[in-house]
Amino acid sequence: MELQFYNTLSRKKEIFQPINPPHVGMYVCGPTVYGDAHLGHARPGITFDIIFRYLNFIGYKVRYVRNITDVGHLENDSDDGEDKIAKKARLEEVEPMEIAQFYTMRYLQAMDMLNVLRPSIQPTASGHIIEQIEIVKKILDAGYAYVSKGSVYFDVLKYHKDTQKYGILSNRVIEDMLQTTRELDGQDDKNNPADFALWKKAEPEHIMRWPSPWSEGFPGWHLECTAMSAKYLGEKFDIHGGGLDLLFPHHESEIAQSVCAFGHQPTNYWVHNNMITIEGKKMGKSLNNFITLEELFNGTHRLLKKAYSPMTIRFFILQAHYRSTLDFSNDALTAAEKGLKRLLEAQRNISKISPKADGSDLNIKSLIESSMQAMNDDFNTPIVISHLFSAVSIINSIVDGKEKINSQGLEDLKTLFNSYLGDILGIKDEQVSDMMPTVEGLVNLILDVRKQAREEKNWAKSDEIRDKLAEVGVKIKDSKDGVSWSLE
Numbered sequence: 261m262e263l264q265f266y267n268t269l270s271r272k273k274e275i276f277q278p279i280n281p282p283h284v285g286m287y288v289c290g291p292t293v294y295g296d297a298h299l300g301h302a303r304p305g306i307t308f309d310i311i312f313r314y315l316n317f318i319g320y321k322v323r324y325v326r327n328i329t330d331v332g333h334l335e336n337d338s339d340d341g342e343d344k345i346a347k348k349a350r351l352e353e354v355e356p357m358e359i360a361q362f363y364t365m366r367y368l369q370a371m372d373m374l375n376v377l378r379p380s381i382q383p384t385a386s387g388h389i390i391e392q393i394e395i396v397k398k399i400l401d402a403g404y405a406y407v408s409k410g411s412v413y414f415d416v417l418k419y420h421k422d423t424q425k426y427g428i429l430s431n432r433v434i435e436d437m438l439q440t441t442r443e444l445d446g447q448d449d450k451n452n453p454a455d456f457a458l459w460k461k462a463e464p465e466h467i468m469r470w471p472s473p474w475s476e477g478f479p480g481w482h483l484e485c486t487a488m489s490a491k492y493l494g495e496k497f498d499i500h501g502g503g504l505d506l507l508f509p510h511h512e513s514e515i516a517q518s519v520c521a522f523g524h525q526p527t528n529y530w531v532h533n534n535m536i537t538i539e540g541k542k543m544g545k546s547l548n549n550f551i552t553l554e555e556l557f558n559g560t561h562r563l564l565k566k567a568y569s570p571m572t573i574r575f576f577i578l579q580a581h582y583r584s585t586l587d588f589s590n591d592a593l594t595a596a597e598k599g600l601k602r603l604l605e606a607q608r609n610i611s612k613i614s615p616k617a618d619g620s621d622l623n624i625k626s627l628i629e630s631s632m633q634a635m636n637d638d639f640n641t642p643i644v645i646s647h648l649f650s651a652v653s654i655i656n657s658i659v660d661g662k663e664k665i666n667s668q669g670l671e672d673l674k675t676l677f678n679s680y681l682g683d684i685l686g687i688k689d690e691q692v693s694d695m696m697p698t699v700e701g702l703v704n705l706i707l708d709v710r711k712q713a714r715e716e717k718n719w720a721k722s723d724e725i726r727d728k729l730a731e732v733g734v735k736i737k738d739s740k741d742g743v744s745w746s747l748e
Contacts, residue, residue, distance in 0.1 A: 410461030410475030
């Protein structure tokens with residue numbers, strides 16, 4: 261079965277056909293780093309981590325670019341508010357880059373706890389001002405932007421009339437956009453309210469500013485992703501991802517910019533994860549139901565009955581398809597916690613199982629095949645999890661003596677859990693992880709005993725220790741440089 265997933269642009273599932281196989285370019289819109297990572301950051305982080313992991317698992321070489329927005333993201337996502345990082349810096353009386361660096365590190369630490377793999381490249385908007393200026397020049401030269409009082413605006417109506425529909429991704433109607441655009445300060449600088457900023461002239465009090473042919477200022481928010489994706493993945497790449505809240509205006513404007521600067525769409529596949537709601541309501545600061553990841557891990561938010569581990573949060577998110585709305589509640593997280601515990605206990609029990617000559621493979625291979633089919637069908641992690649729970653029932657039957665499994669079936673069980681629960685879903689056993697310092701100490705202690713046996717030329721004892729360690733998953737490797745070990 262070929263890999264297929266839902267393309268937001270075509271609004272249907274499509275078979276994945278990379279531009280230059282086996283290489284795949286994937287760009288995902290990252291966070292604006294002016295505050296702590298919250299539950300809403302966890303979902304895209306985990307969603308595109310799954311896609312990254314699975315593409316690598318099936319043999320693609322993926323260059324995954326996820327940006328950091330550290331300049332140009334305006335308050336209320338309008339062209340006329342204040343840069344969020346600059347605002348935070350002004351309030352705290354520090355440099356904007358101190359704010360950006362502090363919250364970038366906090367974001368990465370939170371993603372590490374969720375076992376989200378680091379991207380191949382993590383560029384920042386402020387590190388690519390030159391590239392953004394060059395794209396503005398191209399759009400001006402093409403006739404789809406104009407300068408007004410030192411700022412540069414994209415001409416949405418001209419683009420819509422001359423090239424292709426503005427609204428092609430979000431399925432919005434241009435006339436409706438014009439009627440519903442809010443009246444904001446600075447709208448008089450534009451030809452029409454739907455136009456968006458490519459470059460903004462900085463007011464005297466604005467801290468973050470760079471020289472440009474038009475003014476000292478800063479880039480518009482939408483411009484950074486067009487510049488950075490083109491720099492690291494080329495003007496046309498395979499996958500562009502992000503949260504559904506970025507569909508309009510951010511991604512819609514990215515398409516318009518790329519068409520005018522490069523002559524074509526930036527990507528072949530648009531992928532968007534849906535939102536997380538809290539007890540049926542949209543999560544937001546205004547509703548006072550905003551939960552940071554640190555609050556989730558520590559259980560300190562007023563809506564939380566207890567603390568939840570990072571793997572519980574990850575498993576909770578993976579229990580819903582990435583395109584479905586996911587509703588947060590204490591009951592849902594508690595259920596996820598219990599389900600994850602069952603899975604991990606079953607995985608630990610695999611090491612207690614001995615194959616039987618008169619056993620069968622118990623058709624475990626079909627669960628592996630079904631799990632791959634689920635991942636190939638738009639990364640359907642809930643179905644993969646259901647297959648893992650089917651394996652849990654089999655493991656419990658074996659442990660209880662109701663079933664017998666042969667060596668092939670046991671190897672397939674290990675493959676199912678190691679590959680799908682671990683490598684693809686990214687679930688790690690936090691209990692085992694917490695015990696790693698103890699495990700390392702014990703293994704090193706045993707290796708000291710083995711070293712003494714070897715020095716005494718007691719090769720039988722040395723081999724016995726090696727073999728016993730191998731039985732519990734500790735692989736020993738002797739070399740001229742000494743002894744190394746690893747957990748299998």
